[in-house]
Amino acid sequence: MDDEITILELKKILQKFKEDRNWGQFHDPKNLAEAISIEAGELQEKFLWRTVPGILEKLKNDKEYKKEVEDEFADIVIFCLNFANATDIDISKVIKEKIKKNNKKYPPEKAMGVSEKYNKLLLFINLQKRVSVKMLLLIELKKQFLIFFKKK
Numbered sequence: 212m213d214d215e216i217t218i219l220e221l222k223k224i225l226q227k228f229k230e231d232r233n234w235g236q237f238h239d240p241k242n243l244a245e246a247i248s249i250e251a252g253e254l255q256e257k258f259l260w261r262t263v264p265g266i267l268e269k270l271k272n273d274k275e276y277k278k279e280v281e282d283e284f285a286d287i288v289i290f291c292l293n294f295a296n297a298t299d300i301d302i303s304k305v306i307k308e309k310i311k312k313n314n315k316k317y318p319p320e321k322a323m324g325v326s327e328k329y330n331k332l333l334l335f336i337n338l339q340k341r342v343s344v345k346m347l348l349l350i351e352l353k354k355q356f357l358i359f360f361k362k363k
């Protein structure tokens with residue numbers, strides 16, 4: 212289905228949905244940003260007090276629960292699309308630009324397997340290097356220790 216409709220087509224469908232109900236008066240950036248946040252909270256509520264393995268199991272085996280999660284996810288995306296319509300944001304353009312920025316902030320050689328924020332990455336790498344040097348020293352010490360006792 213994702214390959215059957217474009218973002219622009221979705222934006223147009225939502226534009227018509229809004230116009231058919233005269234809801235444009237409510238679709239200002241402040242209201243829509245709040246709506247995105249509220250719907251994100253509703254999505255989080257579906258996971259509240261559950262463990263990640265429990266959530267994954269429920270999503271896999273409980274169709275009603277999965278549908279509820281999908282509905283909350285759809286609410287968020289719909290409000291994001293409405294926000295883009297209300298603020299004349301070209302979604303594809305801004306996402307491509309943001310991915311480009313994130314690629315610079317989080318180059319794979321620094322960010323691989325690390326969840327630190329970009330401004331802490333260098334520090335983390337330095338810490339890893341220091342740990343690595345200590346590990347090498349320890350390995351060398353162990354080798355020398357074994358050689359020393361083998362001679363005796």
Ligand SMILES: [Mg+2]
Binds near residue numbers: 282283
């Ligand atoms: Mg909702």
